[in-house]
Amino acid sequence: MRSFVDTLLKAVITVIFVVLVACVTWQVISRYILGTPSTVTDELARFLFMWLALIGGAYTMGLRRHLAIDLLTQKLAGRPRAVLEGFSLAAVAIFVGMVMVKGGGQLVWKTFASGQVTPALQIPMGYVYGAIPFAGAIILYYCAIFAFELWRDGPFRPDAGDTMPVGGPLD
Numbered sequence: 001m002r003s004f005v006d007t008l009l010k011a012v013i014t015v016i017f018v019v020l021v022a023c024v025t026w027q028v029i030s031r032y033i034l035g036t037p038s039t040v041t042d043e044l045a046r047f048l049f050m051w052l053a054l055i056g057g058a059y060t061m062g063l064r065r066h067l068a069i070d071l072l073t074q075k076l077a078g079r080p081r082a083v084l085e086g087f088s089l090a091a092v093a094i095f096v097g098m099v100m101v102k103g104g105g106q107l108v109w110k111t112f113a114s115g116q117v118t119p120a121l122q123i124p125m126g127y128v129y130g131a132i133p134f135a136g137a138i139i140l141y142y143c144a145i146f147a148f149e150l151w152r153d154g155p156f157r158p159d160a161g162d163t164m165p166v167g168g169p170l171d
Helices: 002-031 039-062 071-076 077-113 124-127 131-153
Strands: none
Touching: 002 039, 002 131, 039 131, 071 077, 077 124, 077 131, 124 131
């Protein structure tokens, strides 16, 4: 399942990036060569960039390549390291769950309910803001996988000692 989600995200990010480059290229051509800037591609590029950044961040989390301050984690081993990694995952999951999924979901709901549409494209703004809870759900999915792997492979197994090699399951 995880490889399917990774592949799907990679494909979505690639498509968004290609369309974004095409929009920006057309914007430059229409502005500087044709002398009439396209408002549609300007707005579309802005919204696609939002989706690209949020989904790309979620995908990066899934690759375990997200920016992290792991100075203390690198110095620890065994259960203390696993506990700290678990605490970090829990903090990320709580933040993402409350801010991105719950708060972002409420923003999408309120925006759809208000009937707000984008100026040039005339599409509901809820679709634009939908990137927030969507990316949040993906990050929560990866947090759950990492927590399970930490529990399964870490020093909490019944057959494990109190040691976990540096470079454990979350490295």
